[in-house]
Every structure is written in C-alpha cells, then in structure tokens.
Amino acid sequence: MPPIPISGTLLKKYLLCGLSVALLAAASSLTPELQAATRTVTNTHDNGPGSLRDAIAGATRGDEIVFDPSLAGQPIFLTTGEFIIDNDLTISGLGQQQSILDGNGASRIFRITEGVSVALSDLMVRNGWPKECLADHRTRSEGGGIYNAGLLELDRCMVTQNLVDHRHSHCDDYYDSPESIRGGGVYNKGTLVLNRSAVDANAGGGIYSYGGGLYNIGVTVLADSSVSRNTGYWDRYEGLQGAGIYNEPSGTVTLLRCSVNGNIPAKAIENAGSLTVTDSTLAGNGYWRGGGILNRGLATVRETAIVSNWSGVGSDVGGISNWGTMTLERSIVGGNSGEYGGGIANRGVLRLINDTVNTNEGYWLAGGLSNTGTATVVGTTITGNRTGHTFAGFFSNNTGGIKNTIIAGNQDFNDPANADCGGSVTSLGHNLLGLTHGCDGVVDGVNGDVTGVDWTRVVENSSSPYGGLHVNLADNGGPTPTVALLPGSPAIDAIPESSCLDADGKPLLTDQRGVARPQGSACDIGAFEFAPPRGTGFWEHQCSGLGYVQLTSAQVQTLFDQVAGASPAFPECAPVGCGTLRLPTPKNDMRLKAERSLLGFWLNLITGRMTRGRPIDLPALTNAATAGEALAEVEMTVCNPNASRGDLGTAKEIAEAINNQGEDMELVSAESSTTVQPGTFRAFTLAVVNMSPDVRNYDLTSQGTWPVSLSPARVNGLGPGQIALFTTTLFVPGDSTNQIGEVLVTASDNNSAPPLARTAAIRILVSNPADSIGGGKVRPIPRR
Template identity: 35%
Template sequence: MSLFVRLWRAIVSLVHPAEEARPARLRMSTHLGVRKLEERRVLNADLASALLPALTPDFGATESAPANTEAAVTQSTASEVLFIDSRVSDWQTLAAGARAGIAIHVLDQQTDGLTQIADYLESSGYGDTQLSTLNSQLTAIHIVSHGESGTLLLGSGEITSDELSAFSDQLAVIGESLTADGDILLYGCEVGEGARGSEFLQTLSTLTNADVAASTDLTGADFLGGDWELEAQQGDVETGVAFSLATQQSYTTVLASFEVTNTDDSGAGSLRDAVAAANASGGADDITFNASLLNQTITLTTGQINITDALTISGLGESQLSISGNNNSRIFAVDNGVAGQIGVFISDLTLTDGRTTGAGNQGGAIVNLEALTLTNVTVQNSQSGDDSGGIANAPVGTLHLVDSTVRLNVAGDVGGGIGSNGTLTLLRSTLSNNSAGFGGGLFSNGSTTFTDSVVSGNQATVSDGGGIANASGGNLQFISSTLAGNSAFDDAGGLLNASGGTAVLRGSTVSANTVGDVGGGIGNNGSLTLENSTVSGNSADTVGGGIQSYTGSITLTNATVTGNRADANGNATGTGGGVFHQLSVVSINNSIIAGNLVGAGTAASDLVGFAALNNATNQHNLIGDAGSANGLTDGSNGNIVGVGGVGVRPIATILNPTLADHGGPTLTHTLTAGSAALNAGSNALSPVSTTDQRGGSFARVIDTTVDIGAVELQQTLFLDRSGSTLTLTDLAGLSSSVTVSFDVGTNELVITDPDEQLGYNSVNLPAGVSFTAGELRIDLDVVTGVTALAVNADGGDDLLTLDFSNGDFLSSNGIVLTYTAGETGETDGDEIAITGGTIANLTYNVTGTEAGNFDVGGSAAGDIFFTQTEPASITSVLGTVTINIDDGNMTAGESLATSLTQGVADNDGILVLDLPGGLEDITFTAPTVALVINGDADDNDTITISSLDLGIGPAVTINGQGGVDIVTLDTAANLGTNNLSLTAETIQQNAGATITTSGVTTLNSGAGGTISLGETANDFGIVVVTNANSASLADANSLILGNVSTTG
C-alpha cells in the first residue's frame, strides 16, 4: 500500500526509558586517576562555539576573567598569573574569585596546555628578555586543571613526568617568566601524591628552576572530600592559594579525573565504578583508560551504565577499545533526571552489542536526554525490540555525532540506526547498514542536520524510508552529504519526507536507492527542496524512480536528475523515471531532468505529473525527453526540451552519465563540452550559494551565466597562486587540452582550453588575471614575483602544449614549468608537446601506471627534468633532458618502455634518466642526445639498450648503482667519437649487437661481476674492465672497440 493514499502509522515519540537501577552516590575514590591521552580527540575550534556555547569559553588570544571581577588586572601590573583549563567545571567561578593582582588566562582544548602557557607568557612580555619593558617578573604561576598522581590534564592532552622533558623549550619560557624564587602551584587532584607525584614535581622544578607545590589528595569542595591545601612541595613555596576564602568555600566540585584500569564490569578500576564516582563528584569530570586496555573489550554484565552528571569519556581509539552490552543490556543511559541539560562527551571508542527489549525501551546502545557529543565513536551491532536500534535521542535531548559511525543496528519498529525526536547533528559521520521496519537508518521527528556525511546501505524492511524517515514534526537539513544504496520494502528508498515534514537538500547526492513501490530516491508528502543537488541511479518498481511527490511541495533549483528508472521490475505499472508528482505544488528551475528511464529497457521517461507545469514558474530547465516534459515547452522561458522540442536529446551530449568524483564531498555528473546546459540557466533563479554542488572553490557562475544543473562545467581546471608558484590543477579527472603561450604585445601569460573546462580558484579574480570562456590571461606586469608554473593533470588523457612561437617566455621571465601527468585508468596517457621555438626549463612529473607521450619541438638546447612513474613515449627531444624515474606505482615485473626518437639534427644537450628499483625490464629506444642512465641506488635494475644508431652518435653512460644490476646491449650503434661507459654486476651483449666508437669505453662490473662481450676488431678505442670476475667474448657478437684491458 502506497504511503500516498494512507497514513502508515502514528508518529512515534521517544520518551524517557524505563528506569533502571542506578548506583548509589559514592564518595570520590582516590584510586581512580588519569592516563596520557595519546589519541584524545576534541571538538574543532569552529564547532566549539556552535555546539557548546554554555560549556566552553569564547577562546581568545589572551582571554581573561570578566572585567567586573577583582581579578581583572592589566598584564603589566600583575605579579601572578592564573591559568585555568577550560574543561574544569564552573571555571568561571574560580576566575571571578581569584585574589586581586592575578591575571587570568583560560586554556582551550585544541593545543597542549604547556605550549599555550608559554605562548601567553611570551606574548605578554614576561621573561628575562622583556625586563626592560616590565621591570619585573612573576612571583607565581597557578595552574588549575584536572589531575592525578604525576599527571596534569591540560589543554588538548595529559602531561606526565615522563613527557615533561619533551616540553623543555616551553618550560624554559615558563621558568624565565618567574623571579629567582618564583613559585608554580598545581591544583589538580592528587598530582603530587606518591612516588609518581614526587618525580613529577622534581622534574618540573628542575626544568623551570622554580619552586613547585601540588596537592596529594582531592582539591576542591570539602563536602566531596576536597580541600585547597597543596601538601607536596619541591623547594620553598611562599605563595598562597590563588582564590579568596569565599570562593574556596562556595566551589561545589573537585578537580579530579578518573582512570579505568581493567575490563571488569564493576569494582575498583572498572568503567562502571569510574562513572559512578564521576556522577557523585559534582561538576564536569573526565574518564580515561589505561594503555593496558588497548584492543580490549569491556563487557557489561549487570545492565546499563547511567550517566547523571557532566562527563567526558576519552577512549584509546575508535578501533582500539570497545564497550559491549553483551547483547543483554543498553550500554549508556544519559539522563540526570531533572530539567536542563548536562554536557556529556564520549570519544575514541566503539559501543557494540547493546540491546533493549519490550515496548518503550528505545536505544539499543544509548538513550540520551541530555547534550551528548560522540566524536570518533562507532555504535554498532545493537538492537531494540521497539525503536532506535543504535541510539535514541529523546525530545529533550541534543545529540551531536562528529567523525562517527552508526552501523549494523536493528530496531523492531522505527529508526534502525538512530531514532530522534530532539536535536540531532551529524558532521563527517556515517549511518550505514542499519535496518528497521520504518526508517531503516534514521527516524526523525525533530531537528536533524547532516553535513559532509553519508547515509548508505540501510533498509526499511516493512514499509517506508530506507535511509531516512523524516516525520511530520521533522526538519531535515541534508548538506554536502550522500544518501546512497538504501532500500525500502514499500516507499521512499532513500528519504521519506512525511506530511508536515520539511526536508532541504543542498550540495548533496541521492543515488542508487531502491523501493518496491514508489519514490526510489525520495518520497515526499511535505515540503521538499533540492538545491545544487543530484538525484541519480535510483529505481522504483512503480512510479517516481528518482523523486515521487504526492502532496505538499517540491522545489528543485540547479538540480540534476538523471539515470533513474520507474517500473524497474518491468511489469508496466509505473512511469516518471526522473520525477513523478501528483497533487504537489511544483517549482523547477535551472535543473536537468534527462536520461531517466521507464521499464526494463531504454524507454525515456523524465518528468511526469497529474497536471501540466506552468512554463512561467518553471524556467531554464533541460528536459531530455520531449514526450515526458509535463507541459514544459522548448524555447519558453529558457526551457530546453528534447531536441528542438521533439524526440530525446542523447544524455551523452548533455552530461557525463557516469556518477563520479569530480571534486567536493559528493559524487556528481559533469557537463560535456558543448552541452546545451552550458550558460543556459538564469542567475536570478540560481541558489544563494556562490558555489555549485561541490562547494569549496567551485564557483556557481562562470562566464557570467550559470549553467543548468548541479555542477558548473568550467570549474574543473583551476589556476591558483601560492607564494611565487602558479598552479593549474585538473580537479575533475576529465581529459583536457591546455596550451600555455605568451602574448609579447601585452606581456601576458595566456592559458587556453578549447574544452571550456578552465576556471579560476577564486570567486573573484585577483588583479592582473582576466578570464573569458576557455582563456585565462596573467599579466606578468601586475602578477609579479612568479618563479614557477605547475600544471597538475589529475586523471583523464591530458595534453599540455607549450607554444614558444614568441620566444622562451618561461626562461625570460625566470619561470620554471613543472608538469605532473595523471593517474591510473587513462587510455592513452598524458602528453606534453613543445612547439614553435626554443625549449625552456621544464620538469615533467608523471604518476600512475598508464602510457604517456612527451613531444618536444624547437631548435635550441635547454634543460628538461623528467620525473616519471608511468610508461611514456618521448619524441623529438631537444636540449639537456633529465628524466628521474622512481618506483611510484610500478611493481616488479612491469615493463617501462621509454622511446626517445630523432627530432632535430642539431642537439647539444644531454639526456639523463634516473631509474626506479625493482623493475624487470627497462628499454630505451633511439635517444637523440647524449644518454645518461642511473639505476636505483638500493634495488636491482635490468637495463636493455635496444637502439643507439642515430647517425649523430650520442655518448652513453649507464650506471646501475646499488643492487645487483644487469645491462644488456641489444643494438647496433655507431657512437662516433662519443664515449661508452657501463657499470653493472653483469654486462652482456646479445647476438647481432655491434657498437662502434672511437671514444673511450669503460666497462665496470665490480668485484665478483661478469662481463660477456663480442669479439674485438679494429682499433677504435680502449675498453677498461675494472674489478671483473671474468671477461668473455661471445662468437655471435661483435664489439668494435680498440684495446681491451682488465684490471682488479
């Protein structure tokens, strides 16, 4: 039964889970501590203010306490500085309650704390190099942070006594900022306790030349067992506590951190015990894991762990520590039971095998009613008999996923991966291979935002919404993300947007989703908007292969809908391969709907609806099939329909039908050269965004007028400047032909591209750079200081032509050109051609394993540096040529055949080739100039000279260098007066190989080597055989040389 003729079910509301037993509040356990956060991950600075405005400070370069506190003093009058780690609970109270005369600085969580402290002190002018400015140094530095014996949790990680020496430079700055008898006071819990604590204090004192004090027990609120006395000292500490007595008495938490030391489910050192202690401590706490737990699993055997207070849990790595619900219980319930949200942060671990059963028990791994952030966390293999197989986010909950994965979870009803009625954000995260009856990946009845994320492989096994089910109260923002490969038994394989729901897709791709009924990619009953987005390769067994909209509204702006199929099962029950709409309000502008199909064959079906669309409100579209254009008329308001209003426009003439990576976070279709969509849109109708679907530097409008569709063709070849280097980069992987020349009349470097793929890596062109269709001009009188031009051909069969008709503009302007050719998968490979005059200095870097060509014309010598890791044919070489070949993607046994053929008779340069190691067969044919071949210094090389008879007789030098090398002469050549020098463990001649030279010939096989050459005849030179084990001449060969001598 279609979702568009009945209401499938009432919207499910997530409620508080059934109460589970919570541990009694415990007094702080002193055995719990901290460990080094080797892989601690925290929110990026640009996320902190957005996600945690109430929990973290607004970090500035020199952040201080509020101006109305007694501690707000100028740096130049302060004699003490208080540094407070921002993860400390209620740090604002401590800052406001500091004694007069103390400057205050808050440490963020993005950089290690000691570096922040040293940078602050230097920038503030403290230290012995600044005495002339301040005329004094500090008497004391106070550091407030969480801690444990011999450890401070500071900034982005932890500092132990073993690591202090690594920060000797920072500690030297800290020491220099203090007077001769200056003090450092450490307030973290138990930092000075025991032998570890004593060692920490002693090392810190030595490296700073300061007196140091620290606590040996809990620091903070007395009702939690804490105090403000710093019991352990190294040296004579004379400075008092940084805080007023009133602040000490009113502070309500302790500065403790807790370490999990075993995989037990309960008891000392267990995760459950650490969470219970953190719950009881009051304020925000940190839990870390001992390094001995690397690659271990903590298995819960007595039910879920309840988190009831602000907490950070930092694991050892997403794939290096797991917490299992043992297929018996949920793993975490995050709920303090009262109004208002606490902040809970979990990072760098995997939550697996959680399970809830029975009605009302949602969230197989996690149920959240607070503000929960998961960073580098995997939630997997969990299940709920009701809703939310992986995570349940209640209406009062806020859930953030950053660089995290939710996969392989199952819900009996809705929301296989996540069920959310609250606020949900996913950043660079993946929701994959989850399943539920309805909403296989996600069920949302709240506010949900995806950014740079992927929803793939999820299933709705009973009804609708294979990837995402956005319910009537849902507001979905799907930004720069991918919805692919999901399926639904009934409707909406990728996304279901229910009546009353709002779904906006920007810069995103919906592809390869399938359904048994309608709406292969998207099924809509609410408000649906697509901007700069692609719907490709989806299928439905009935109607709407790409998009099906029954009621509500659908708005497409600069969208591409292609390659979708209706009636995929071929039973003649469907239509509307691209878009099918029934009672919806439809607005389609600047969009491509073409190349969509119906049935099992090749019949076109692009845009079908119950009512014809109005050309006045649906403009500048390209509809491929005139027979399914839904009332849109060719030539009316910029609409392009079929070919002149009839037939089907071949999709290959519109865009590349293969969905591929053309830059940006999502797969896209690029327009083809000459496409009818080029410059055929309306700027007034285009989205507000200044970029196309790919974002970043891919401008939305090139050549003054926007293209139709999600992607602007021209933004595939970019010119960018960094310092003195101009770089032209192929970001799309398409074949391109670029010519670099010089306009002597205007002193402009001219880059042309007949395929019109050329763009500039900026929305606004800088001074001195002008751009028109297919041509980029760089005024060298304005764009000064350029010493390098780099061309990177990243995929496709690319041709770079250097036109020197107006002279060597590169050398005359002091510019060195580097050409980096493309990647594996090309047909003919990348080619560089130099025409029209004198050769310039050139570096040619080739990557990948495909063929390539190097065609050089001109008449004078120059320097060419050729670095190659793919086969290439080099013709018409002039000047001095250096070819450096490294292994790259080549593997042992592959053949690297480089052809060097005669171009111009007058050549006075040399050709130098440095070879990769481990290659079985390297063949050089007909070099035009003196040839120098250097093997790899470490690996075994096999070098075959197959043709040297060029008429001009180049000198040949071959040095196998390191490894066990073989040089084989398989050629007839007259070197004239040029020299022959061969160095390898084995030097041999094949039948018929005759080399004639009157130059000096040196053969060196090294100690224990073998030289096998043809017979000697005529006195044309001297053969010097050095350190040879044996020297023999094969009867079938002839080596025309003079005297042969053996030494060594």
C-alpha cells in the same frame, strides 16, 4: 589526539549549520577546568573496585574516566544492568577496538540523564538490548546502545550490534504500542553530537519500530560520521520507519560530511521534523519501504549524493520521497530505482537548484522526477533516466515550474515518444527539452525555451555496452558528479545574464560544481556551466565554427585586430587571422607551427585568460620568470628569419606549455630562503596573482616549524590580472639555534572547478646570535 570539548570549536562549527545558540550555553558546563579528577578503570569486572561502574558511581562533576592500557582489547560485559550517568563526566577509551562495552544482549549500555553533559571518546558500545515491561504489560525498548536525555558528545566511537525489540521481553502482551520500539543504536531526547563516529549494524525489531540506527526527538548533529548497515523488522506494510535515522516532528538533525549507507529495509532517513544534510552520501539503502530520504517535515540537502538506493516491488521511491517542504541544491540524485519512481517523487513543496537527476529507473512513475505537489526546478539537468511505463524524465500534474533546466536523453521503454516529459509543465523560461510529445506548457521559441533537440548534441555521451548511447556522469570537479555539456551544445550561452536567476529572482552565481556563472557571454542551461579550454585548440574551434560557440566570428576578428595592434613585431612575422590557425601545416614546417603557438599565446593574453605578469617555471625550456618575458623570447625567435629549427621548436614548446596550463592562480614569495636569529620575529611578503578572467576570492593559510601568522587571511574581490600582497610573520624561539625550518603558505580558491591551491615554501636557517641576518632573494619555484 584528546577528545574535542563540546564547548569548543566543534559546536561552533555546527552552529553555522543552523543550530541554536542555546546549544553553546548548554555545552558550557563541560569546560576543561571542570575536569577536576582522573579516575582509572583497572579491570573488566561489571562492578566492584577498579570497574567502570565503580568509577562512574564515584565520579564528581567534571571528572574524567580513563582505561588502564593493559585492558586494551578486553570487553567489559554488563551483567547488572546499564550504566546510568547523572553527573557531568568524560569517559576516554583506548580506541574503538580496544575499549569495548558489551550489553551482553540483556541491557542497554548507557543512560544519560537529563541536565548533565557527557563526553565519550574512543569506545565501542555494542550488543545492548533494553527490555522494560510497562504497568499495562506492554514492552518499551528504547535506545539499544545509548539513551540520552542530556547533552552528549561521541567522538571516535562506534555504536554497533544493538537492538530494540518487543519479542522475548517476558511481558504478557506480545503486541506493543507503536511508539515503544525506538532507536536500535541510539535514542536521543536531549542534545547529541557524533563526531568521527559510527552507528553501524544496529536493529529495530517489532511492528512499527522507529530508527534502526538512531531515533531523535531532540537535537542531533553528526559530523564526519557514518550511519550504516542498520536494519529492522522485515514486514512489507508494518515495518521499520527510518532504517538509519528517524527524526520526530519536534526533532532537529544535521549531517555534515557523513555517509548513510546500506541501511535496510526502509528509507535511510525518515524525517518528520527539521533535517539538514551537507556534503554527504546516501547510498545502497532501501528495500520494501523505500531507499534514500522520506521527508514529511522541513529538509535542506546541499552538495550531497543520493545514489544507488532502491525500493522493492509494490513499494515506494528509490531516491527521495517528499511529503513536506524540501530544498535540494548542488546535489545528485542518481542510479536509484523503485516501482513508484526512481529518483524523486514529490507530493509536497520541492525546490531543486543546480542539481543533476540522472540514470534513475522507475516502473509506474517517472524514473527521474514525478511531481503531484508543487515542484520548482531551476538550473538542473534531468537526463539518462529510464522507465518501463511512462514519462522517464519528468512528470507533473500539479503546480510549480521549470527554469533554466535540461530534460533530455531519457528512455521510456513503453512509449519512446514520451520519454522526457509528461503531464502539465509550467515553463519559467530558458529550458531545453528533447521530446515534448507527452507534456504541455513548453513551446519551442517561447520564453527562451528550446525543444525537439537531439540530446546527443547536448550532453556528453558514449557507447553503451548494451547498445546505443548513454549519458556520461563523471567527476567534473565540485562536490558531486555532474553531466558535462558538449562543446557547441545548444545549452551553452542560451540564458541572458539578466535571466540567470532562481525562481525568487536571485542570481544563480555558480553551477552545481561551484563554477562561476556565466563563463561565456551568457549563462548555460542546466547544472553545468561550460568553460572553454585554453590553448590554440580553443581558438581553432572558434575559427572553424564547428565546435565552441562562446564568441561570434565578428568577436574573434576583433581579437585578431587587437593582436595586430598589440605588438609591432608580430604582424611582420606572421599573418594574423583565423587562416593562421586553420591552414594545414606540413610536419616539417617548424616556423608555421611556432607562429601558430605564438598566435594562441597572444589570444590568451588579449582575452584575459593569461596575464603578462603571471609567474612561470619552465626551467627546461626558458629562464623567463613571467609570461611577459616568455612572450618576448618566443616573439624574438619566431620573428627572426635566421632562427634555427631547434630554436623554433623550443619557442613552440614554450608557448604551448604556457597556453595549455589550466592554472588560474599563482602564489609567489619575495624570498625562498633566509637566515633568522633565535628569539626574534621575521615577516615575509607574498603575493597571490589572479590569472583567471573572473573576479576571485582566495583563502590564505600558513604553517611552519615555529608559530606563524598571516595578515590578511583572506583576499576578496581580486580582479583579473590583479595582484594582492600579504605578509606572514614567524617567531623563532630562543632555543632554536642552528636549526633549519620551513614556512609553508597556501592560497586556495575553493570555488574554482577543480578547486585550486598553490603553496610557497620559505626555508629558514636559524643562526647563532652573533651571526648577521642574511638571506638570498632568489626566484622561488612555487609548489604545484
């Protein structure tokens, strides 16, 4: 796959993450038409004809440099200094492990000068060490592998085992300026894009070095990339600033689908400028100077896991230390540990929205969240955190507030009564707290708050191998792990929809997973919105009053009344009411079992959890094509006094199979196969059906053996039970006679939990030109 042009879709995607439009303007200088010539590297010499250095020196604006395949796996060792690129240029290697540029421990590998645009792909940049003596005999060592002052893209590259350090630099003064040791792997003062690349195992040495992996004073974007195993000077007090990434006040850093793992001995990311992290993971970072993120600037973190980071004795916080302004949304901070706080310590302005803070451990300060600044916490679950000293879950002695938040199930080994909260807490309404002995401001029954609740009734938990119970953190769908609510939890439907808002009064439309709020009659407290399961079991709990609490007994009876009025046959063959579901059923009474399944079928139809027109595919049980046809078949069997045990068993299995299906969406095509003449266009009609009780949006995509297009490409605002029609158009080339192809159309609902996708396949047979166009209209079997 060729490198993605900087001016193409890659940067357009990143602009959505907040980059300036000016980035596109700067990138326009690397358009494909400027790649005027291709120069080939034919040997591994440091200089001379056929060398990479010679190709760079002879290149003109827009040229591309490639490597002869015979050089695969043979390193190029630099012996006469760094490669200086002062012209627009593309260098395309043979692969990270095949095209290796080695600084020989004596120099940096690449310097990109100001005002040029450079694309590097499929290269390894390793073992660089720049050593520059300044006029006052101090050392400057910046960008061990790469120094960028222009516009640089790295695609499928690895920057590894590079170093910046003042030691052994042959300068007279051993001690350097604190600003002189920066960027073990990369130093960026221009615009840098890393796509599908790795900054791995680089080091920043010396007192007050900055950025073991990457130092940024410009604009940096990382996508589908990793910053891992970078390290620095192991001094407890005067060590590395930002083991993975250090961002200066004037810098902007954006991470999208990245991993920042195993960087030591400082915070993985230290930000003094602007930082945006989306759909990423920060794990296993830390030691003396903290673990995950230290923010002194402006930071936004979304759909990200900050987990298993740590900080040593006498040091900082394991997960996040915020001194600036930070927003954390739909993310998890879990399993972090530190002496001065496990999960989050806030001294600035912090906003948490739809987050989980779980199983963190702190010694002196709260295991979960400690606030001495201004912290506003909305729709968040803080549970399972531990401390050996005070207030395991949440501590605040300053401003902010908590809203629609769970703080329960935390452990304080020193003072168990103060495990959940401490200090002065401002309630913004509808919180659920377990123990409130150590905190003021949250009162049971005031502002919709609930306190003194046994946490084992609130969230999912299980036996701990160390004794007692622990909170269950799990993949419940969505971008990050969550803690699910138990059926019957007092957090369910505890927030009136009018109060299901963030601190600014804007609606909280989803939970941490992206599941729509509310799922019941009102919103749930915490980061998890409970959605009732389908099938008869759900209605049995509703009738028992022991489990689910989405509906009152009066509402359930209203549903049974609707069932009784919906089908003339049904009341004649089975009683209608909770007793039907709750009565003990003898193992050999197949009729009662079938009646029970039929009643669940009807309840799911009445409540909108299923639609009559829903396509089904149960070829082993029935020929019915829709839920309505299957219902009629089940009814006829159950209501027939002479039905055999085998027929009743089949009817029961049909109803249960449909009741227990969790799909909320289906995609069907009017044709599953057709014949098309070569050199012609062919249009197909498809339908997406919303079987959920909520309004949904669907993304539509298509692919095929030959070019296809869709109209429309997205369906917005499709209501429960509604059907949207769309078309996909296929063009079959004239040279495709007698070939067989396929069109695949997919409808996706990425906001459901878990995300839903359905694919319909249309088989295409290309005829001879003289053949007539035909095609069978058979009922398709949708792919699952």
